[in-house]
Amino acid sequence: MDLPTLKLPDNLANFRLPNLVVFNHRVHQRIDPWFEKIWVRRLSWAAFAGLMFGAVIFIIFAINLPTSEKLLAYQPPLPTNVRGYDGNPVQTFARERRVELAFDEYPPLVVNAFISAEDKTFFTHGGIDYPGLIGAVFDYTTKSVTGGRAKGGSTITQQVAKYLLQDDAYAVSRKIREAILAFRLEDTLSKQQILELYLNSIFLGRNAYGVQAASRAYFDKDVSDLTLPEAAYLAVLPKAPSNYDPVRATAKALARRNYVLNEMAANGYITNEQRAAAAATPLGTIRYGSSAKFRDQGGYFMEEVRRDLIKRFGEKADDGPNSVYAGGLWVRTSMVPKMQDAAAEALREGLARFDGGRGWRETGLSVDVGGDWQNQLRIAALGTGFPDWKKAVVLDKAGGSARIGFPDGSTGTLPASAASQPVRGVGGAAFNSLRPGMIIIVKQDGPGSYALRSIPEIGGGFVAEEVHTGRVMAMQGGFDVVGSSYNRATQANRQPGSAFKPIVYVTALENGMTPASIIVDAPFCVWQGAGLGNKCFRNFDGKYSGPKTMRWGVEQSRNLMTIRAASQTGMDKVVANASKLGVGTYDRYLSIALGAGDTTVLKLTNAYAMLANNGRSVTPTLIDYVQDRNGKVVYRSDNRCQVMEDDNGGSCNSADWDGKAMPRPPSRQRQLLDAQAAYQMVHIMEGVIERGTATVLRDLDRPMFGKTGTTSGPTNVWFIGGTPEVVAGVYLGYDQPRPMGHGAQGGRIAAPVFKQFAQVAFQGMPKVPFVAPPGIRMVRIDRITGKRVFGSFPTTVDPKSSIIWEAFQPETEPRRSFRRSIELAKAQTDEGAIAQHAVDRPQRRTAQNRPKAPADSGEFLQRQGGIY
Numbered sequence: 001m002d003l004p005t006l007k008l009p010d011n012l013a014n015f016r017l018p019n020l021v022v023f024n025h026r027v028h029q030r031i032d033p034w035f036e037k038i039w040v041r042r043l044s045w046a047a048f049a050g051l052m053f054g055a056v057i058f059i060i061f062a063i064n065l066p067t068s069e070k071l072l073a074y075q076p077p078l079p080t081n082v083r084g085y086d087g088n089p090v091q092t093f094a095r096e097r098r099v100e101l102a103f104d105e106y107p108p109l110v111v112n113a114f115i116s117a118e119d120k121t122f123f124t125h126g127g128i129d130y131p132g133l134i135g136a137v138f139d140y141t142t143k144s145v146t147g148g149r150a151k152g153g154s155t156i157t158q159q160v161a162k163y164l165l166q167d168d169a170y171a172v173s174r175k176i177r178e179a180i181l182a183f184r185l186e187d188t189l190s191k192q193q194i195l196e197l198y199l200n201s202i203f204l205g206r207n208a209y210g211v212q213a214a215s216r217a218y219f220d221k222d223v224s225d226l227t228l229p230e231a232a233y234l235a236v237l238p239k240a241p242s243n244y245d246p247v248r249a250t251a252k253a254l255a256r257r258n259y260v261l262n263e264m265a266a267n268g269y270i271t272n273e274q275r276a277a278a279a280a281t282p283l284g285t286i287r288y289g290s291s292a293k294f295r296d297q298g299g300y301f302m303e304e305v306r307r308d309l310i311k312r313f314g315e316k317a318d319d320g321p322n323s324v325y326a327g328g329l330w331v332r333t334s335m336v337p338k339m340q341d342a343a344a345e346a347l348r349e350g351l352a353r354f355d356g357g358r359g360w361r362e363t364g365l366s367v368d369v370g371g372d373w374q375n376q377l378r379i380a381a382l383g384t385g386f387p388d389w390k391k392a393v394v395l396d397k398a399g400g401s402a403r404i405g406f407p408d409g410s411t412g413t414l415p416a417s418a419a420s421q422p423v424r425g426v427g428g429a430a431f432n433s434l435r436p437g438m439i440i441i442v443k444q445d446g447p448g449s450y451a452l453r454s455i456p457e458i459g460g461g462f463v464a465e466e467v468h469t470g471r472v473m474a475m476q477g478g479f480d481v482v483g484s485s486y487n488r489a490t491q492a493n494r495q496p497g498s499a500f501k502p503i504v505y506v507t508a509l510e511n512g513m514t515p516a517s518i519i520v521d522a523p524f525c526v527w528q529g530a531g532l533g534n535k536c537f538r539n540f541d542g543k544y545s546g547p548k549t550m551r552w553g554v555e556q557s558r559n560l561m562t563i564r565a566a567s568q569t570g571m572d573k574v575v576a577n578a579s580k581l582g583v584g585t586y587d588r589y590l591s592i593a594l595g596a597g598d599t600t601v602l603k604l605t606n607a608y609a610m611l612a613n614n615g616r617s618v619t620p621t622l623i624d625y626v627q628d629r630n631g632k633v634v635y636r637s638d639n640r641c642q643v644m645e646d647d648n649g650g651s652c653n654s655a656d657w658d659g660k661a662m663p664r665p666p667s668r669q670r671q672l673l674d675a676q677a678a679y680q681m682v683h684i685m686e687g688v689i690e691r692g693t694a695t696v697l698r699d700l701d702r703p704m705f706g707k708t709g710t711t712s713g714p715t716n717v718w719f720i721g722g723t724p725e726v727v728a729g730v731y732l733g734y735d736q737p738r739p740m741g742h743g744a745q746g747g748r749i750a751a752p753v754f755k756q757f758a759q760v761a762f763q764g765m766p767k768v769p770f771v772a773p774p775g776i777r778m779v780r781i782d783r784i785t786g787k788r789v790f791g792s793f794p795t796t797v798d799p800k801s802s803i804i805w806e807a808f809q810p811e812t813e814p815r816r817s818f819r820r821s822i823e824l825a826k827a828q829t830d831e832g833a834i835a836q837h838a839v840d841r842p843q844r845r846t847a848q849n850r851p852k853a854p855a856d857s858g859e860f861l862q863r864q865g866g867i868y
Contacts, residue, residue, distance in 0.1 A: 065181050071188045076201050077317055078328030078629055085336040090297045093306055095325050099212040103196040110223055110231045116263035117235035119156040123191055127157045127182035156198050157182040163201045205241025206288055218285045229278040232260040246285040300477035300487050301335050305622050328629030333622055334471035339464050342760035343474035347462045348385045350753035351479055355456035359424035365439040367393050378407035383480025384441055389453055394438045402434055418451035460732035461489035461601040467609045467727055470618030493598035494731055498557045499709030499718040500595035502681050507577045508569045509677035514812045515684050516786030519553055519561045521545040537563050549786040554684050555692030559594055566593035580672045581607040605729035608720050611682055612727055614773050615673030675773040676809045682770055683807045690799040693747040697755050702767045708746030713739040719750035724770050730754055779813045781806045788814040
């Protein structure tokens with residue numbers, strides 16, 4: 001087969017390849033004469049060697065430098081910002097305080113100030129300022145002989161490269177790596193992007209990274225509000241923030257700021273009139289740590305949030321993109337600042353009140369007063385708790401007073417008369433035990449004069465929780481989180497004592513008992529086997545009261561009645577409910593019914609919240625949701641997003657609104673207890689406030705329930721209770737359990753702490769009653785006998801009224817009326833004979849003589865007789 005003939009286009013038909021041989025000959029004719037000269041050959045080899053050396057240096061030092069792709073994707077480490085219940089900022093988790101802004105958000109005034117101070121040719125050079133580099137090399141050579149540190153000569157681009165490398169070594173190798181990375185930055189990013197990285201990353205002192213954070217740290221302003229002299233002062237800080245500290249080096253700071261102003265005028269950014277006016281202005285900085293934006297709030301609550309976040313997302317940038325100290329997370333918590341402050345104040349007051357009369361106790365900390373004692377004192381891990389308590393160091397002691405120093409360098413006087421309390425466990429005046437270098441706690445009681453104070457040895461925990469959601473609104477785990485991060489609200493397992501009893505009684509209510517059931521308050525012993533013998537229980541006061549109603553037993557916290565109720569109901573059912581409510585997993589010992597099993601105040605408070613929630617489950621949470629730096633939800637405390645996505649086709653991370661109604665996820669709560677029994681238990685515990693062991697709370701004058709608790713010893717005292725919206729729990733006890741003293745009781749020590757909290761936290765909250773679930777019957781009964789009453793009504797004037805409304809489940813209310821019993825007794829006396837069957841078949845009254853009784857909600861029998 002013949003192959004087709006390839007025909008070239010007409011315009012290529014006359015194309016001819018160049019004669020490369022002739023071309024090569026001509027090149028050699030021109031170059032060879034030059035290479036015959038020895039200096040040309042040497043120069044060429046030197047150039048080649050220099051080129052190869054540069055290539056080798058580049059390969060060696062460019063290893064592990066960020067690639068262009070990494071530079072484009074780079075995100076600076078950002079702190080985690082935490083918001084409270086109402087969405088307002090309450091805390092920041094940061095090792096580097098930084099606020100990231102876009103380049104357009106920086107006003108030209110700030111940009112021009114930093115360019116004038118650091119790199120006036122920034123917008124024209126390619127990453128390296130060669131005249132400055134030559135000067136730096138010369139200075140380095142000189143200083144290597146004479147000693148000292150050479151000037152850097154770095155451009156803004158090189159400073160960004162230095163920050164990215166995280167290398168502060170004083171070495172030529174670092175400068176080479178900086179230069180290589182600077183060229184790469186200039187090739188990859190625009191000048192605006194480089195400057196944005198610089199302004200967001202540069203360290204400016206006071207733990208502020210970036211101009212916005214520094215603006216807040218030094219002036220408590222945003223960058224958009226900075227004045228010319230303020231912007232010029234911030235521009236002097238990149239060189240060495242400590243050298244231009246506005247307090248310790250005011251003169252140097254002013255001189256350097258005025259230099260920047262002169263440079264800005266020379267570069268044409270400001271006029272001479274503006275320069276002169278700014279130069280005459282004082283620095284105007286605020287004191288370090290005085291900015292409200294940087295004030296820590298939350299104490300133990302925020303420490304618990306921080307631990308949770310670290311567990312979920314990691315701590316450092318190496319742990320993942322959403323790490324706590326670099327990921328820039330936005331965290332929404334359930335903390336209510338008003339409640340948190342009230343809880344912290346109430347618990348501290350309670351601890352100090354209990355511990356106050358037991359003498360002064362040393363902190364166990366000291367510093368060297370011959371050195372930098374101010375800084376040593378500032379970093380000493382010792383929390384003072386109260387805002388007006390301060391930590392101080394004894395500088396010297398002479399005569400009847402001691403001179404003390406504070407972290408800011410100021411001093412004061414501690415008279416011997418203000419330190420006269422005895423030393424705990426030793427005796428003698430505390431003033432005699434003071435020695436130079438000892439760190440103490442003091443409170444100002446006059447101008448320059450202070451009084452000695454002591455950190456309480458007793459500990460305690462406090463939790464406040466939203467009933468219907470389980471969101472923790474306040475948490476205090478001790479006197480002060482500084483120096484004692486042990487959170488007694490979540491980590492301290494303690495015996496709850498009588499605060500556990502509601503779990504016993506709600507189980508009894510689920511299994512046939514009623515609030516009017518008669519339980520005998522009398523000795524009760526259990527045979528525990530041949531090895532252990534009899535176990536006999538006793539009441540707190542050692543007395544007995546005979547047959548009483550369940551309500552009376554709860555209100556008066558009678559141990560023997562609780563044991564009998566648990567024995568009759570079955571401890572297997574009691575411990576099963578304790579497990580369902582999350583209180584703890586216990587063996588079936590009767591002593592568990594009296595609170596002998598360990599639990600935490602958070603767990604028990606959550607159990608009470610479920611009682612107030614009519615037996616529906618709630619899970620205690622501190623974090624509502626977490627967003628990454630771009631606003632995407634990366635964690636929720638519930639499965640709302642998943643439910644919306646699965647059932648409704650929506651998503652928490654939808655880019656735009658689809659025009660449909662907001663998806664409403666179904667309830668995620670499970671019914672753990674019988675709703676009616678749970679309400680009955682809450683209704684009974686309202687009586688604890690009205691006439692029981694917590695009457696100290698009665699004058700709060702709002703619907704409340706609660707229960708006190710005191711353990712053997714007593715080693716712990718408790719109170720847990722609240723309103724239909726908020727339940728709170730508190731306990732006090734030593735970290736190494738030991739007796740608190742015979743007079744320690746939950747109603748005397750723990751309940752007043754709750755009261756102080758409630759007076760602040762519940763202020764302004766509407767007074768709403770507890771809502772009974774469907775089916776509950778409210779019946780009038782005699783409070784002492786538990787018998788039903790007709791013709792009279794309870795009074796709200798006297799909390800100890802003999803007639804009360806009681807909550808019953810259907811068909812469990814008492815059938816025999818109190819009035820009918822009186823009439824029968826009178827008839828028997830008049831007739832002089834016992835008529836036992838008269839009760840079964842009473843004589844029906846006429847309609848004319850029968851008193852008209854109001855209809856009671858849920859009552860079956862509105863007249864005499866009927867089913868008993």
